[in-house]
Amino acid sequence: MADTSLTPARAMEQRIDTALTEEDVRRIVRSEIASATSRDPGARTATIIASKGTLDWAYPPLILATTAAASGMTTSVFFTFYGLSIIHRDFERLLKVSPLGNPAMPMPVTMPNLVLGLPGMGPMATHMMKAKFRDKHVTTIRELLETSRDLGVRLIACQMTMDVFGYKPEDFIEGVEFAGAAAFLAEARKAHLTLFV
Amino acid sequence: MAETEIQEATTVDARGLVCPMPIVRTAKAMKGLALGDVLKVIATDRGSVADIPAWAGSTGNELLEWHEEDGAFVFLLRKGAGIG
Numbered sequence A: 001m002a003d004t005s006l007t008p009a010r011a012m013e014q015r016i017d018t019a020l021t022e023e024d025v026r027r028i029v030r031s032e033i034a035s036a037t038s039r040d041p042g043a044r045t046a047t048i049i050a051s052k053g054t055l056d057w058a059y060p061p062l063i064l065a066t067t068a069a070a071s072g073m074t075t076s077v078f079f080t081f082y083g084l085s086i087i088h089r090d091f092e093r094l095l096k097v098s099p100l101g102n103p104a105m106p107m108p109v110t111m112p113n114l115v116l117g118l119p120g121m122g123p124m125a126t127h128m129m130k131a132k133f134r135d136k137h138v139t140t141i142r143e144l145l146e147t148s149r150d151l152g153v154r155l156i157a158c159q160m161t162m163d164v165f166g167y168k169p170e171d172f173i174e175g176v177e178f179a180g181a182a183a184f185l186a187e188a189r190k191a192h193l194t195l196f197v
Numbered sequence B: 001m002a003e004t005e006i007q008e009a010t011t012v013d014a015r016g017l018v019c020p021m022p023i024v025r026t027a028k029a030m031k032g033l034a035l036g037d038v039l040k041v042i043a044t045d046r047g048s049v050a051d052i053p054a055w056a057g058s059t060g061n062e063l064l065e066w067h068e069e070d071g072a073f074v075f076l077l078r079k080g081a082g083i084g
Helices: A008-018 A022-039 A055-070 A081-087 A121-135 A141-150 A159-165 A181-188 B021-031 B048-059
Strands: A045-050 A074-079 A154-158 A177-179 A193-196 B010-014 B038-043 B062-069 B072-078
Touching: A022 B048, A045 A055, A045 A081, A045 A181, A055 A074, A055 A081, A055 A121, A055 A141, A055 A193, A055 B021, A074 A081, A074 A181, A081 A141, A081 A154, A081 A159, A141 A154, A154 A159, A154 A181, A159 A177, B010 B021, B021 B038, B021 B048, B038 B048, B048 B062, B048 B072
Parallel strands: A045 A074, A045 A193, A074 A154, A154 A177, B010 B038
Antiparallel strands: B038 B072, B062 B072
16 A cells, blocks of 8 residues: 655654664654744743842843843843843942842841831841852852843843933943833734743 | 763863853853764752753753762753754
8 A cells, every 4th residue: 555645743653663762752852842943933032021120039030031042042131110220230239138028038037027117127138138149159140131141132121111210321231222112012922931020 | 871981072060050050051062062962061059950951952952861970960961953
């Protein structure tokens, strides 16, 4: 019986009958997935919104962006509202940790919110967090920003919130682009992966 | 796995680095390799045990094997024809 309809699946079956080992099949599947993924630009695009301006919340968007870019994805991060502090030239001074209203923050002793709101508590929490990060060899925000740039991550500042806060383009680190919601959405609609942080 | 000696083309020493840097260093090193080359990655970040295989899967590179050695995790990755 002549088989004129040799589908990829049937071809695979025939090859399995002859010589393919399980390892061969795994390799074929892996390369097929990789090549299908590489044909789908949406699977290779990541867009992330960074909306928070504290030291702890500066990490998730930058860690995810650098990892996405290192995984071969075209990656952009849109910094809006307080997130603008992350790409401000003065980010090291601006990014702090607040223990206030954050019951999950590990403290040496349990303290009520009323105490956490006292002067000096914020700087203490920031100092503690920085010491902990140093102790655990956590990458600095500066390093993550440099890595982002290095890997071609697009860093985009929200023009509208810049205007609200009175920021000028020169207030931001080198390489930052400026755009609005429509520009972000134009990119995000192509991406399978869109995160709001 | 057969006890054949795999010869790595290059090694990434990511000991002492935490997420995301072991992946960033691995991706950078892989970029410079040719199809079929083997990259050795040494990391102490416990997250690497999940992250390196996941990264390999999503970039079309192949994790040949991994093991723990002297308190570090050693991974052997073969460069694939994928996107990474």
